[in-house]
Amino acid sequence: MADGSSKPNVLICGGVNTYSRALAAFLVPLEGEPLVSHLRIVDKYSVVPATTYLGAEFPKVLAKPQVDYKQANLTVPSIVHSIFDPPEGKGPYDYVFDLTGEVRHDRTEMILINTTCNVARMLGQEAAERKVKAYVRFTLPFYETTSKGTHDEKDDPKPDGTIGIWWHETLRMLAAIEDLNLVILRVGFVYGPYVEFGDITSAITVGSVYGYLKKPMKSVWSPGKNPTNTLHVEDLAGAAWASAQWIARLGRKEADILAGESIIFRNDKSKVSQVEGMPPHDKKLIAPLFNLVDDSNSTLLSVGQTVTSFFGTTFDFFNLGERTMYKFMDDAVEDINEHHVGGWTQMIQSSNPPIPNTPLSAYMDKYALEKHIVAFSNTKIKEVIGYNLKRPQFNHDGVKEIVDKWKEEGSWPIL
Known part of the structure; x- marks a missing residue:
């Protein structure tokens, strides 16, 4: 392995509440050689004391000599400038x-513009000025594809709601920055050890409740195709690293030729004059874009x-009458959650040893109960970058690993 000085210095921005912790652990593993010479992680959260869930391993990563954590407000331009100054x-x-960006669906448009678009645009501009060799932007599955077939990068999926519109607009803003060595990774539903965010974690927690209650878990949606493509967090990290190395060798112009896709306008034209840094609606914007899902x-x-099946029960669907009733009742969300939350509370209270605190919740909000169709093809990242998935299948082994890690740290009930 090369000595530390010939390894890259890396900056991770945002995502401590989603996937940055797993990415950091991949770059500076607890066992074995780090991939980086120096790693700085910047986010709004405090880590000592922790103001968000960190998991059992991340504090050990932060204690490594290669790692530097900065709590900072990335909506402030002077702070964005300063975090690029290395130690x-x-x-x-x-x-x-x-990995910046607001992930809560109940946020206003103004908050989304400020914390998602503006932050990424300022980071991208600073990175371009500093001649950063690779800038990898993650975009989460805030899209709706059709359920027929899988969709490659040339397809133009519809952004899902206000959050989807502004996450998508962020890609246009970054694509418009000249000389930014940008790669966009459009990921599926991410799961894995210590990932307490997202629909798959919610499904695992709620599934365990139905196993405990010895009842089938039922969906409000009809048993159609309903693709919800998944991704293990280890592959999110591995593909991010492979993408950074790929564009660092090529540079943006060459990367655009090999993997550039049109980032199409999906917004209200009147917003262009209102939002700083928003490219004109008819400007053709190209950037290297890869779908990232498992097999x-x-x-x-x-x-x-x-x-x-992992928790010893079955997955079923409500009948048409029940489905219709649930979809149109305002209090259906609370009605459905009564079973989940009550059962999860029982499990927590019955645990031996006791669980004083857990980041996990069996509550599913309206968004989590809605139908989200995400069907992406992963062929391009395999062929163009040559990335090989480490965790190609979502299966019992993956669920077991997650539950075992949570049990070990005292976040999951032992019954």
Whole structure:
């Protein structure tokens, strides 16, 4: 292995509440050689004391000599500028991984513009000025594809709601920055150890409740195809690293030729004059874009069956009358959650040893109960970058690993 000085210096921005912790653990593993010379992680959360869930391993990663954590407000331009200044004795940052962005669906448009678009745009501009070799932007599955077939990068999926519109607009803003060595990774539904965020974690927690209650877990949606493509967090990290190395060798112009896709306008034209840094609606914007999902071709049904069978129960569907009633009742969300939350509370209270605190909840909000169709082809990242999935299938082994890690740290009931 090369000595530390010939390894890149890396900056991770945002995502401590989603996937940055797993990415950091991949770059600076607890066992074995780090992939980086120096790693800085920047987010709004405090880590000592923790103001968000960190998991059992991340504090150990933060204690490594290669790692530097900064709590900072990335909506402030002067702070964005300062985080790119490396510590004394370290070279400039080579790779930037951008996991910033608001992930809550109940946020206003103004908040989404400020915390998703503006933050990424300022980071991208600073990275371009500093001549960063690789800028990898993650975009989460805030899209709706059709349920027929899988969709490659040339397809133009519809952004899902206000959050989807502004996450998508962020890609246009970044694509418009000249000389930014940008790679966009459009990921599926991510799961894995210590990932407490997202629909798959929710499904695992709720599935365990139905196993405990010895009842079938039922979906409000009809048993159609309903693709919900999955991704293990280890592959999110591995593909991010492979993508950074790929564009660092090529540069943006060459990467655009090999993997550039049109980032199509999906917004209200009147917003262009209102939002700073928003490119004109008719400007053609190209950037390297890759879908990142596993090989499972996961659907609502396959995820439901995998999870429930692990916990010794079954996955079923409400009949048409029940489905119709649930979809139109305002209090259906609370009605459905009564079973989940009550059962989960019983499990927590019955645990031996006791569980004083858990980041996990069996509550499913309106968004989690809605139908989300995400069907992406992963062929391009395999062929163009040559990335090989480490965790190609969503299966019992993956669920077991997650539950075992949570049990070990005292977040999951032992019954």
